Amino acid sequence: MQRYIVIHYGEIALKLGNRKFFEAKLIENIRRALKDFGKIWLRHQHGRIIILTEENFDLEKIKHQLEKVFGIEYFAFAWNSEQDLEIIKKDLYGLVKKKKFKTFRITVRRAQKSFFLNSQKIAEKLGEFVMKKMKKKVDLTDFDLNCFVDIVDNYAFLYFDKISGRGGLPVGVSGSLLCLISGGIDSPVAANLMQKRGARIVFVHFDSYPATPKENREKVKELVNVLNGYQHDSLLYVVPFLEIQKEILKVAPDDYRVIFYRRMMLRLAQKIAVTEGILALVTGESLGQVASQTVENITAVSQVTSLPIFRPLIGFNKEEIIEIARKIETYNLSIQPFDDCCSLYMPKHPVTRANLQLILEREKNWDFEKLVEAAIKGVERYKFSEKNII
Ligand code: ATP
Ligand code: MG
Secondary structure, X not given: OOEEEEEEEOHHHHOOOOXXXXXXXXXXXXXXXXHHHOOOEEEEEOXXXXXXXXXXXXXXXXXXXXXXXXXXXXXXXXXXXXXOHHHHHHHXXXXXXXXXXXXXXXXXXXXXXXXXXXXXXXXXXXXXXXXXXXXXXXXOOOOOEEEEEEEEOOEEEEEOOOEEOOOOEOOOOOOEEEEEOOOOOHHHHHHHHHHXXXXXXXXXXXXXXXXXXXXXXXXXXXXXXXXXXXOOOEEEEEEEOHHXXXXXXXXOOHHHHHHHHHHHXXXXXXXXXXXXXXXXXXOOOOOOOOHHHOHHHHHHHHOOOOOOEEOOOOOOOHHHHHHHHHHOOOHHHXXXXXXXXXXXXXXXXXXXXXXHXXXXXXXXXXOHHHHXXXXXXXXXXXXXXXXXXX
């Protein structure tokens, strides 16, 4: 028997109108995730994607790569048997006799309806066989071993472990979003949650070098590199921000500095979004997490752009965000302690209820357009390709 990967996808199967487009994207993303393995044999049949593995394939690495492909509900490393009950029995016995268990169940899914028995009958016959041959007990709810039998593509695939994917939609089906990424914990998680909903992310970072260390920029690049593993080609814009901050020191009341920073960030982000043909922005804000994230402050900041701002973390607790950050492997990078632009010139007590009138008054006579233009001129653009996959 050979080893195959059987991939089941969930939600996308329901999107009837776009189904073909969604499936094609998923397959393209799977191929890209497995690019290191050379040319792979892949088939798409009856709502499953089936891949033949070769002996030299590192299954752990495949697992790690597939866990990053959104749209996958679960997958399994399976053995192929044939659509013949006696052969399935023989093959199943060959596999289960090496396993330690007292109770078991057989779980059959039959995509190929032409097989002469229905799922229930196949499960009964195989259950009876294993029970007699191995003297083990069937227990449908409290079992040590679950034997999956997937009847599809002229095969009967046998496996024992389902590996959960993260579901969602294949990256690319929802268009592109521009994520404001700091070196912190939250914004990389926000980007990843939008990738989960099928969005390709373009990144923008505001950098106050040389007032902040260049390690901060390197850290942001590494974060983008990790997130690139979910989409396989990414773009990071780094915008010089120090001059703007210096001007803000002159214009804004001390306790309003962060609000002025954010308004300028959004103006710059909007410009980049427009050149990229992107329709919405993403940030990592969570309501009330810090002073700048009160309803009043978020409202005062959002007002500078007509683009929608997606804040996927708005209702998340810090612990929940950290849990995702660990899972997606950005956490250890994010907690490296380098100052970023927002830690520069921080007042002791930032305002928590910004007064929009006051902000508009101060900005009225401030020629920030010139600063915006200069910053855009100084933008650096970094490309991340599949080679960066880590
Ligand atoms: P994070 O953990 O993402 O830094 P945070 O909780 O520290 O978030 P803030 O510092 O208030 O929150 O920033 C709010 C959001 O503004 C960030 O999540 C990010 O989207 C954006 N942002 C902040 N600083 C920068 C920056 N230097 N470059 C790009 N975006 C930034
Ligand atoms: Mg931050």
